[in-house]
Amino acid sequence: MRAQDHWRGHARYTVFDLDYADGERIAALIEAWRADPQRPAHLHIIALTASLQPGVHRIPQPDASITLDLVAAPLETALAELNAHLDFIRLDGAEGLDFVRPLARLSTLDARLVSTGLDAGQRAALAAQGFVFEGESGNAVFSTRKPRLPRTPEPIRRALVLGAGLAGCAAAARLCARGWDVTLIERHPQVAMEASGNLAGIFMPLLSRDDNIPTRLTRGAYLYALRAWEQLGGIGRAFDGAQCGVLQLSRDASHAAVSRAIAQEGKLPPDFARWLEPPDAEQLLGLPAPEGGWLFPQGGWARPGSVCEALLASCGARLTRRFDAGQVSLERAGDDWLARDAAGAIVGQAPTVVLASGAGARHMAQSADLPLQALRGQVTHLAPEYAPQLPLVLCREAYLTPSASGVTCAGATYDLDEDPQLRAASQDENVARLRGLVSDPQAAEGAPLAGRVGFRCVAPDRLPLVGRLPDFSAAGATERLRDVPRHPGLHGLLGYASRGLIWAPLAAELLAAQLEGEPLPLEMSLVDALDPARFVLRARRGSRHPSPTESDIQP
Numbered sequence: 001m002r003a004q005d006h007w008r009g010h011a012r013y014t015v016f017d018l019d020y021a022d023g024e025r026i027a028a029l030i031e032a033w034r035a036d037p038q039r040p041a042h043l044h045i046i047a048l049t050a051s052l053q054p055g056v057h058r059i060p061q062p063d064a065s066i067t068l069d070l071v072a073a074p075l076e077t078a079l080a081e082l083n084a085h086l087d088f089i090r091l092d093g094a095e096g097l098d099f100v101r102p103l104a105r106l107s108t109l110d111a112r113l114v115s116t117g118l119d120a121g122q123r124a125a126l127a128a129q130g131f132v133f134e135g136e137s138g139n140a141v142f143s144t145r146k147p148r149l150p151r152t153p154e155p156i157r158r159a160l161v162l163g164a165g166l167a168g169c170a171a172a173a174r175l176c177a178r179g180w181d182v183t184l185i186e187r188h189p190q191v192a193m194e195a196s197g198n199l200a201g202i203f204m205p206l207l208s209r210d211d212n213i214p215t216r217l218t219r220g221a222y223l224y225a226l227r228a229w230e231q232l233g234g235i236g237r238a239f240d241g242a243q244c245g246v247l248q249l250s251r252d253a254s255h256a257a258v259s260r261a262i263a264q265e266g267k268l269p270p271d272f273a274r275w276l277e278p279p280d281a282e283q284l285l286g287l288p289a290p291e292g293g294w295l296f297p298q299g300g301w302a303r304p305g306s307v308c309e310a311l312l313a314s315c316g317a318r319l320t321r322r323f324d325a326g327q328v329s330l331e332r333a334g335d336d337w338l339a340r341d342a343a344g345a346i347v348g349q350a351p352t353v354v355l356a357s358g359a360g361a362r363h364m365a366q367s368a369d370l371p372l373q374a375l376r377g378q379v380t381h382l383a384p385e386y387a388p389q390l391p392l393v394l395c396r397e398a399y400l401t402p403s404a405s406g407v408t409c410a411g412a413t414y415d416l417d418e419d420p421q422l423r424a425a426s427q428d429e430n431v432a433r434l435r436g437l438v439s440d441p442q443a444a445e446g447a448p449l450a451g452r453v454g455f456r457c458v459a460p461d462r463l464p465l466v467g468r469l470p471d472f473s474a475a476g477a478t479e480r481l482r483d484v485p486r487h488p489g490l491h492g493l494l495g496y497a498s499r500g501l502i503w504a505p506l507a508a509e510l511l512a513a514q515l516e517g518e519p520l521p522l523e524m525s526l527v528d529a530l531d532p533a534r535f536v537l538r539a540r541r542g543s544r545h546p547s548p549t550e551s552d553i554q555p
């Protein structure tokens with residue numbers, strides 16, 4: 001029994017393989033798909049592997065008709081965290097019985113199962129769930145009367161994306177790649193004129209001892225961003241930036257002790273994160289590093305505006321730009337949304353809207369109830385004579401980039417006011433932190449006031465908002481995310497806080513997959529952690545979040 005004997009007549013076909021192994025079986029499957037003139041329009045492959053860090057890894061493919069998800073998790077965990085319709089399942093060497101129910105939940109009617117090495121108990125359990133085996137063979141066909149997971153209806157592939165920063169440009173790119181016609185609306189004449197307008201943003205993962213949800217999400221986003229940027233043409237090639245590495249110095253001895261304990265668990269691949277004791281960190285940096293630090297060799301910096309431009313360049317003819325539109329508002333018109341500029345003129349109409357308006361979302365009627373905050377940040381720009389020249393990005397409670405086009409960026413402040421002007425006091429703060437970072441009390445002495453002010457859009461839990469926006473006014477007494485009423489066709493990509501560079505690619509891919517009803521590039525528990533409706537449930541439960549502190553947020 002082979003997938004290619006079964007996939008004809010399917011528009012989208014999803015294969016699940018328990019063992020990616022060396023990838024040769026998957027490569028052969030893709031080859032068979034390419035060779036078949038009656039192939040499904042889209043082939044989605046989900047395969048388990050032991051060779052990657054825990055979680056789902058979407059591996060961008062040159063051909064947008066193929067999606068490959070590698071999942072590093074035990075079989076039953078992987079299935080329980082999956083939201084997919086499996087058409088073909090290969091189970092070689094499955095262990096235990098816990099996988100049987102989640103597998104049946106995900107299998108489509110008439111799905112094919114191919115297996116070797118199942119024991120009698122496993123066959124019986126699979127049969128009890130609806131897998132009808134062909135004689136003594138390991139091949140089975142799935143059949144059940146139980147209701148199946150609902151399918152997302154075929155979308156009308158037209159969307160308005162509101163906001164041309166990192167979030168909106170990534171959304172436009174992922175939707176255009178799926179054949180959507182996208183109108184990107186922006187109040188400014190160009191991309192990246194608000195939070196995404198900094199000369200340099202840094203990218204790096206986050207570590208924790210308990211591998212908590214923010215850590216897992218950040219890891220998934222970071223790794224996906226690195227792959228997506230490679231696909232886009234490469235950091236420093238398709239857009240400005242450098243994968244020069246990030247050295248995150250330890251704050252103090254207790255921070256270093258926790259870091260050392262994480263390192264000693266030996267779970268982190270050295271190309272992802274390497275703990276450096278003080279002599280090694282000092283040698284790398286050429287400066288004192290008394291408590292040591294983490295080296296993220298694949299981390300670095302990028303100019304967000306150039307990332308936005310590269311993303312839009314990848315969209316091709318499906319993208320329409322409506323820039324310089326002034327303050328745009330949204331209103332419902334039948335099954336569509338209308339976007340109107342400040343003068344009331346219609347600048348776009350579509351059934352789907354992606355709100356990627358950053359801190360601006362606080363002033364739009366449909367998102368004003370979301371608990372979003374604008375956090376002012378001032379970055380300081382230093383000419384070469386005022387800044388130490390570093391081989392990599394250095395950070396702790398602040399960051400310092402290597403010089404690019406004659407400017408070193410040192411930042412950034414976290415302020416609660418909304419003053420858009422550069423302030424000497426904010427620059428003093430940046431310089432004080434910089435001096436601590438490079439152990440030089442004279443660093444940046446006399447540097448003129450220079451830099452940029454931006455406003456991060458931050459949610460109380462510091463995590464992004466990805467998905468359909470809740471309708472607070474209709475929420476009532478809901479207890480579960482799936483019961484929260486939503487604005488029809490209105491989706492958010494908001495709250496990227498201090499990690500917009502890495503959130504943008506994964507969040508856009510997640511939203512595009514949700515709109516298409518595809519398997520998602522993240523575990524369900526992580527998808528739920530990003531659901532904008534989480535704040536409806538939290539508001540009902542009366543949970544409170546502390547206001548942001550430096551240590552919560554990327555330096």
Ligand SMILES: Cc1cc2nc3c(=O)[nH]c(=O)nc-3n(C[C@H](O)[C@H](O)[C@H](O)COP(=O)(O)OP(=O)(O)OC[C@H]3O[C@@H](n4cnc5c(N)ncnc54)[C@H](O)[C@@H]3O)c2cc1C
Nearest residue numbers: 163165166167187195196201202328358360377454500501
């Ligand atoms: C000082 C500072 C330092 C930072 N450092 C880093 C870093 O080192 N690494 C990192 O990854 N991230 C960093 N960030 C965060 C990062 O810049 C943001 O997370 C990211 O840029 C957010 O992108 P966005 O597209 O969501 O928002 P934005 O870039 O703000 O884009 C939103 C767009 O929507 C438009 N818009 C809003 N409302 C309307 C409306 N009604 N009509 C028309 N248009 C509208 C706006 O004009 C804007 O262009 C930093 C941010 C700041 C402020």
